[in-house]
Amino acid sequence: MTSGQAGWRPYPGAYRAPENLPPVEPGRIVGLVASCDLRGEYPEDASTRNFIVSELAILEDGRRVLLHADRGFTLTARSTGVSGGVVPLVETRESITPNVLNAVLPDDAEESAEEHSWSWLAELARARGLDATAEDLRGLPYQVVFTDTVTRWLAPT
Secondary structure (H helix, E strand, O other): OOOOOOOOOOOOOOOOOOOOOOOOOOOOEEEEEEEEEEEOOOOOOOOEEEEEEEEEEEEOOOOEEEEEEEEEEEEEOEOOOOHHHEOOOOOOHHHHHHHHHHHOOOOOOOOOOOOOOHHHHHHHHHHOOOOOOHHHHHOOOEEEEEOHHHHHHOOOO
16 A cells, blocks of 8 residues: 555655665675664654654675665664653663664564565665565665664663
8 A cells, every 4th residue: 555545655754765766786785784773863752752764775895776665664762661651762772773674574474474674675686777586685684773862872781
């Protein structure tokens, strides 16, 4: 369903992921990354943060090629036992990594035969001019990385 059809529509001011990304110079994909970034600042609300999750192909020559940036998640901490019902959100790399990985799972994970969207990622890589199959990508190293913005925000571990 697209946002123009009945049903789902993005909220006003929602993040708009880049579309129709241009082709890149060919290269061999040697790894994949799920990158987590903070979406906006909430200085008045210490209990909520929105995150954007992108997936990138890492090429043999060190280039990182964006495949998509259209996933994300929100974390909120609330408590009825605290004055005002708001508690600061305190997270670590270890506590939000599962949220990053959940964000990149197939939307229809229960119906999908793939544990990850390897076929879709391969399509996105081919659209960028990279030679990739789902089987190629499935065997590559996969890591979660956090932007400097997220790293600065996270609680020290």
